[in-house]
Amino acid sequence: MTVDNPVSRSAPYQLNNVTVPTPSAQVETLTPSAAANLASFHAYLRSSKRILALVGAGLSASSGLPTFRGTGGLWRNHDAMELATPEAFSNDPSLVWQFYSARREAALRAIPNKAHYALAELARRMPEFLTLTQNVDGLSTRANHPPNQLLHLHGSLFSLKCTSFYCDFQQENNFTHPLTPELAIASEMSALYAHIPQSGLPHCPKCRTGLLRPGVVWFGEALPWRVVKTADDFISAGKVDLILVIGTSGTVYPAAGYVDRIRMQGGKVAVFNIDVDDNESEDSFWEADSSDSYANRTKWTFEGDAAEWVPLALEPLTGPVEVQETGNGERSSLF
Template sequence: MENQTRLESWNNYCDDFVNHLRNSKAVLALLGAGLSASSGISTYQGSGSTWQNHLVRDLATKSRFERDPVLVWEYYRHRQAEILSAVPNAGHFALAGLATIKPDFLTITQNVDDLSQRARHPPELLVPIHGSLLDLHCTNTSCNYFHHHNSHDPHLHPQPSPPTPSCPLCTSLLRPSITRFGDPLPPSHLSTIESWFSAHPTIELMLVIGCACTVSPAADYIDKAKEKGARIAVFNVEFGRQALCLEQEDWFFEGDAGVMVPLLLGKVVG
């Protein structure tokens, strides 16, 4: 009897979310590393995360890149190869499907992979706020070289290529087009997000998927959405209600985002 009561309570909880999602017009999603983790991509979350005994927070900085570009490019290649060997999971496809039926659904992804794009998420409704590890640009500020999605770049396969890739226009060092620790976020992406907020005086729902949201601007977007009336739905394996100060009317779905997101969104997307 107790198990049946719990099941009924869980079903009602899920139905409440699904009905609200179905009836929502303006929906915002914020994606973090937990979504792509289901596709086998390392999260490197937390200030103490390391790669080959190097702090990731140190590797992913401008100063470390300038001091030791060979090491940092080795780290970048490792991550690029991981991305290229991964495939979008059901969560990516569910979000892309939701975007096709809700034109006022904007997704902000903090992930630097291309899994949302490969799931055919409409590009006009997707803001990759931290850039992409598969895009390259020249470090020479006087050079405008940019290469989009270098999945066939020989530098992804280190032997016998040089340790660091050079710009074909000016021979300066290339680097991935990502926002590193300490870098400002791209103004164009921030403008797109602000324009979306301005265009929607009321926001019915915000999905927070696979991220802790402990730093700006991620945490700020949750507050802004709440100010416009949004209920918040969190999908994560590690962070509960207290972590995001959720209200009683909000939802927390604990578990693998690649499983929980399609399970719930699938009831609306089909």
């Protein structure tokens, strides 16, 4: 399979500039307590001026990508976590590159879901909105999320950098697949593992000697300083009214650190996840006196598929999100 940058093939957005969107029909299927919870969140969302989204693997679950530590934790009987280290790359770059080539293809076969598009649209409509993603799958980029409002905390499968100490080459959004003809074998899951010599692995086009490596953060490596600083500066620039914790636990780091900082500012939290920890649930799930009341709330939880909950939750600011497949297999959004 050869993929020429799918970002450039994405169909353009068609916006209808609706200022008072018609509520989604999905609201009618909610239980009374869930509907009241959503109404309370919508009331606070409309009053929010600065929002941070922290997203994890659960955002892409509906796109067909398994979580790194979940059922996709093995690749050809190799522990994926053991392959995601600088030491593994140094010892056997052929094995590590085949693993990441297979991951790149899986991500390219996946398509952004409604939650990716809803976050991208919110970024276009709200200048003081920032998404901090822990995902490396490139789906937010392919949903046309404005790049200046999207930070990749763990890097990206589609970023490349030279491993030579004397070379500073880096490249973002390289969606070519496979990167070399020899790496095509990584997509053949039934094939026996075959060692690829270094001459058949991606090399730096700048220095022409160093091997390229995936631009992801491996275990034992520091998070990218620019990304961390940009997120810190955003939080420090003024009160963040709301943090959206999507597809990741809000009780473990780094999510917990951002949640704690925003709560200390007086901001509120909304958690969207398949499995919501008991500690993440709000004791007062909904206000008996008024479904629009949020004064006594500090957190909202939405348990279930983020691809369904996030567009519904953001609808007052984005309008309804409908995703349609284009002829080339990509998806476009209609608002």
